[in-house]
Amino acid sequence: MTDFDTLRSPLRFLRSRxxxxxxxxxxxxxxxxxxxxxxxxxxxxxxxxxxWLRMFDRLGKRIDEILYPPEYQTILRRGYRSGVxxxxxxxxxxxxxxxxxxxxxxxxxxxxxxxxxxxxTAVPLSKYGSADLQxxxxxxxxxxxxxxWQGATWMTEIKGxxxxxxxxxxxxxxxxxxxxxxxxxxxxxNANAELAVVAARPEAAAAGVRGLxxxxxxxxxxxxxxxxxxxxLKDKIATxxxxxxxxxxxxxxxxxxxxxxxxxxxxxxxxNLSRVANSVVSVALAQRAIxxxxxxxxxxxxxxxxxxxxxxxxxxxxxxxxxLRSAFALAWESVHLLNDVWMExxxxxxxxxxxxxxxxxxxxxxxxxxVDTAKWAxxxxxxxxxxxxxxxxxxxxxxxxxxxxxxxxxxQILDGLEVMERKRAHNLLFQHLAAxxxxxxxxxxxxxxxxxxxxxxxxxxxxxEPLFKKLAILTAETLTRK
Numbered sequence: 203m204t205d206f207d208t209l210r211s212p213l214r215f216l217r218s219r220x221x222x223x224x225x226x227x228x229x230x231x232x233x234x235x236x237x238x239x240x241x242x243x244x245x246x247x248x249x250x251x252x253x254w255l256r257m258f259d260r261l262g263k264r265i266d267e268i269l270y271p272p273e274y275q276t277i278l279r280r281g282y283r284s285g286v287x288x289x290x291x292x293x294x295x296x297x298x299x300x301x302x303x304x305x306x307x308x309x310x311x312x313x314x315x316x317x318x319x320x321x322x323t324a325v326p327l328s329k330y331g332s333a334d335l336q337x338x339x340x341x342x343x344x345x346x347x348x349x350x351w352q353g354a355t356w357m358t359e360i361k362g363x364x365x366x367x368x369x370x371x372x373x374x375x376x377x378x379x380x381x382x383x384x385x386x387x388x389x390x391x392n393a394n395a396e397l398a399v400v401a402a403r404p405e406a407a408a409a410g411v412r413g414l415x416x417x418x419x420x421x422x423x424x425x426x427x428x429x430x431x432x433x434x435l436k437d438k439i440a441t442x443x444x445x446x447x448x449x450x451x452x453x454x455x456x457x458x459x460x461x462x463x464x465x466x467x468x469x470x471x472x473x474n475l476s477r478v479a480n481s482v483v484s485v486a487l488a489q490r491a492i493x494x495x496x497x498x499x500x501x502x503x504x505x506x507x508x509x510x511x512x513x514x515x516x517x518x519x520x521x522x523x524x525x526l527r528s529a530f531a532l533a534w535e536s537v538h539l540l541n542d543v544w545m546e547x548x549x550x551x552x553x554x555x556x557x558x559x560x561x562x563x564x565x566x567x568x569x570x571x572x573v574d575t576a577k578w579a580x581x582x583x584x585x586x587x588x589x590x591x592x593x594x595x596x597x598x599x600x601x602x603x604x605x606x607x608x609x610x611x612x613x614q615i616l617d618g619l620e621v622m623e624r625k626r627a628h629n630l631l632f633q634h635l636a637a638x639x640x641x642x643x644x645x646x647x648x649x650x651x652x653x654x655x656x657x658x659x660x661x662x663x664x665x666x667e668p669l670f671k672k673l674a675i676l677t678a679e680t681l682t683r684k
Contacts, residue, residue: 204520209493212308212486216301219530225298228284229305235280236309243273244310244443248596252437253445266432268394268445275348277313277443281306282350286317287324291344296544300482300537307486308493311600312441315607316352316392318479322472323353323399327418329545330460330468335418339397354395355472356387356419356449363389364613366401366469367410372451374402374417381417383456386433386448393432393447396421400451401469404462415465416472417456429454440599467548474558476608477565478540481533484568484604488529491572491579491597492522498583498594515582522575529571531681532674536564552630559627560677562618566611567674572601615670616663623655631677639680647676 208218213229223229247270254269281302282288289298299321303314324343327336342351361369372385383402390398400419407413423429433448460468496519499510509515539557546554576598580587587594605611621627628651632644654662654669 204523206496206519206523209489209496209523209526212305212489215489215530216304219527219534223301225285225289225301228298229301232280232284232302232305233308236306240277240280241309243277244313245593247271247274248440248442249590251442252435253442255432255435255447257432264428264431266394266428268432268435270445274443277310278316279348279350281313281317282320282352283346283348285346286314287320287350288344288346290321291324291328291340294545296537296541300479300534303479303482304486307483308490310443311483311487311604312443314479314483315441315444316395318476319355319392319395320351320353321479322355322475323395323397323418325475325544326399326416326459326468326472327397329471329547330416331418331457335457335459339418339420342396351396352392352394354390354392354398355476356390356398357401357469357473358389359386360388364609366414366466367412370401370403370414372400372402373405374415374456375405377455381456381458382453383417383419383451384453385451387451388448389436389446390432390449391441391444391446393435393445393449394421398430398449399459399472400456401465402456407462411466412463414469415462416459416468418459419451419454419456423455439602440596441603464548471544473608474540474561475544477561477614478533478536480604480608481536481561481564481568484572484601485526485530485533487597487601487604488526488568488572488575491576491594491601492519492526494594494597495519495579495582498586509582518578522578525571526575528675528678528682529568531684532560532564532678533568535677535681536561552625555621555625555627556630556634558621558625559618559631562614562621563670563674563677565609566614566618566670567678569601569605570611573598573605576601615666618670619663619666622651628673635677635680638683639676643676643680647673 208215213233216223256267256269257264259265284302286299286302290296307314327340343353357363357366359369359371372383374381374383383400398419400417401414402417403413404415420429431450433450435445435447438446499515500508502509539560543554543557580594580598583594586592632648635644
């Protein structure tokens with residue numbers, strides 16, 4: 203008989219999959235609080251849809267204040283206090299951050315977006331910011347109380363996010379001790395953040411991605427005036443626990459991170475932090491969808507017995523549990539590899555290129571798995587699955603955003619193909635898996651990849667998805683044996 207009990211608790215699932223789970227007391231407290239208080243708040247925020255934007259105060263002064271119910275701050279600030287950002291900086295490890303994200307995302311996937319982009323602001327600041335910038339801003343992002351600052355990562359403009367070299371039109375020009383940025387960002391998650399890292403192109407910089415630079419942009423100018431303006435908030439199908447809007451930069455004060463000619467590397471480092479988070483959140487969401495379906499299947503009777511006891515559905519639950527463990531193994535391998543290389547600077551090691559390929563595989567496959575699992579969980583609920591009042595449909599809405607955020611599945615396939623072509627990352631992956639995978643499986647997969655890479659460029663891209671999917675599944679299944 204399959205033991206489904208680990209599905210009901212994020213911490214219990216983590217303990218079943220990992221040899222050691224640090225900070226178990228913190229995770230346990232988080233899980234208990236969410237069960238008794240946080241879930242009701244999260245459900246209410248999801249039902250309330252898009253928050254309000256108050257652009258002006260009563261005297262007509264521009265304030266761009268995002269209005270949430272006060273309970274929103276309760277769930278938001280709790281994660282920051284528990285250490286979703288400060289533990290990474292203080293402990294020099296990303297493991298506690300992603301453990302917290304899995305635990306929290308089981309209850310609310312959207313709330314981990316602010317945590318992720320705050321991490322994506324703090325990390326490049328701690329690595330590439332000047333001593334003055336670090337002294338001025340890093341303590342604010344590392345606070346352990348209600349006064350903690352939030353971060354944001356704003357790259358995407360109206361032309362889209364995949365082709366950053368062509369799509370980023372925000373211009374930066376030097377202005378004394380800072381830079382002045384002018385442009386519009388079209389998808390700005392955590393639009394009310396106190397700090398944001400922003401992609402822009404310095405005047406006269408090269409075209410394409412090589413001309414991009416990463417800047418730190420505060421919410422307020424040194425004078426105390428608003429430094430950027432929120433044009434509107436997006437009405438999204440889910441992740442309603444993070445305000446996403448459009449931001450106008452108008453001669454906004456910004457501060458250079460790293461060197462002006464290395465911006466694309468910093469931008470990709472930020473994206474990789476988010477892609478790993480996306481993988482962890484996708485697995486947690488899939489677990490929640492299966493857990494809710496399990497509870498329903500135990501109680502709903504048809505033809506004289508609970509529907510869980512019918513052989514077909516029971517077998518589907520067994521398959522979903524196995525696939526969940528496999529998806530988690532792939533996501534968590536991306537966490538461990540990132541934890542090994544996150545402080546590297548370019549030029550990167552082979553270990554970093556291995557991480558890149560695993561991160562693309564994980565982001566691609568876990569997001570696809572989350573969508574498919576959430577759809578299946580709705581089907582288990584039958585007609586009730588499409589009714590907003592019972593919650594099963596929420597996980598499909600949330601999962602669809604995870605499949606798109608920080609690079610669609612198409613983007614992951616193309617980026618994964620690129621790191622195999624340019625860095626031979628597939629060879630690094632097969633070496634990495636050699637001790638735990640049957641040699642014939644690896645040899646056959648390696649031959650298939652090599653043959654694919656010999657195809658003409660257009661055909662190589664057009665036929666990439668079946669190969670990438672097969673490689674993701676093989677990697678996930680192999681890692682499950684560790």
